[in-house]
Amino acid sequence: MTAIVDSNGKPLFLISGDEKTALLNIPEGCIAVHNPPSTNVYYQDGWVEMAPQPTPFHEFDYITKEWVDPRSLDEIKAQKWAEIKSQRDILEFGGFEYKGxxxxxxxxSQGRILGAATAGIDQVWTLADNTTVELSASQLQQLYAALQAHIASVHERGRIARQLIFEAETKEQVEAINL
Structure with a gap:
């Protein structure tokens, strides 16, 4: 196999055949070289292994020989906000602690807790690990208050992250934001 490589070292395609066939299929400004050893390489006086791709968004720049993120700042902000919202939902719906x-x-579960707190009667409650506890009507109201505090806390963290994303002026600032 022969690889056809452009002037920046980017492998364009492979040719199967003899040397004459390869020579007939070389576009202007390109060269024919031996088959690359892997797919994650470029050609510069021989095959050179690329560094690992930092993120799925990065593209390899064959001129600078570096990975670059071609997204605009607004695109990066939108992606970060989508990630934060997903993390926020996982935290909100992933359980909360109340009295150990x-x-x-x-x-x-949120609907059930609201209903139990509103009913005003003692109940046996099943926990996240499927064990049970007995809760008085008062404790069920406190459980509902703890649930609301949990939700409010998670959403407050989301609002803070959203504001930081909105105010960020560089890709690096956006990437540094966590929920």
Whole structure:
């Protein structure tokens, strides 16, 4: 196999055949070289292994021989906000602690906690690990308040992250933001 490489070292395509066939298929400004040893290489007086791709968004610049992120600052901000919202949802719906026990907080569980707190009667409650605890009507109201505090805390963190994303002036500042 023969690889056809452009003037910047970018492999364009492979040719199967003899040397004459390869020579007939070399576009102007390109060269024919031996088959590359892997797919993650460029040609510069021989095959050179590229550094690992930093993120799925990075593209290899064959001129500078570096990975670059071609997204605009606005695109990076939008992507970061989508990541933050996803993390926020995982935290909100992933359970919360109340008096040393972990309770489910998915949407169905939130509705059940509200209903139990509103009913005003003592209940046996199933925890996230499927063990049970007995809760008085007062404790169920406190559980609901703890759930609301958990949700408010998660969303407050999201609002702070969103504001930081909005105010960021560089890609590096956006990338440094966490929930």
């Amino acid at each position: 026990n972990v309770y489910d907080s998915d949407q169905v």
